[in-house]
Amino acid sequence: MLRLRPAALVTLMRGAGGEGRLGDPPAVLLIPSLFPVRRCSTPPQPVIAAKQPFPVELKAGKKYGWCACGHSKNQPFCDGAHKKAAPGISPLRFTPEEDKVAWLCGCKRTRSPPYCDGTHKEEAVQSAQLPTQP
Ligand code: FES
Structure with a gap:
């Protein structure tokens, strides 16, 4: 996970064209490669081999x-x-x-x-x- 100190975050926001206010979404933080998407997958399910023990x-x-x-x-x-x-x-x-x-x-x-x-x-x-x- 990407962790930034507040000072570094403000620097990034200014570099990306933001004003450093909390209300402005910094464009640099929207780069997908910085936040890889974790794909959820369903665990494999067993098949029913028989309907009795x-x-x-x-x-x-x-x-x-x-x-x-x-x-x-x-x-x-x-x-x-x-x-x-x-x-x-x-x-x-x-x-x-x-x-x-x-x-x-x-x-x-x-x-x-x-x-x-x-x-x-x-x-x-x-x-x-x-x-x-x-
Ligand atoms: S055969 Fe699976 S619970 Fe009885």
Whole structure:
């Protein structure tokens, strides 16, 4: 960010044809290159891989990568598809502390990833069109 001391600002204003009064917009401060525009972009959104969770037997101490982008062909686990299809989304890596059967989210809208929290029952998920499989 460009920061100027008041004396330097008045000098700039006079140099740009301003009178140094606060009411006059100094032309030099309107040069776009001095104030680069930050473009806002929408973060990538996951696609709905399934409208229900996947029951999975998890092993204690084993490392898993839950697909967070929805593009994996190995649901609910990551197959690396995010690198090309959704570069801004990374898989959620987790290691269970005990052997258990868990319901891993397939809709990718859960608020407690990687586990299903029932969000898939919402209308937005149930009425969504699933991506077509090749
Ligand atoms: S499958 Fe995503 S919240 Fe249940």
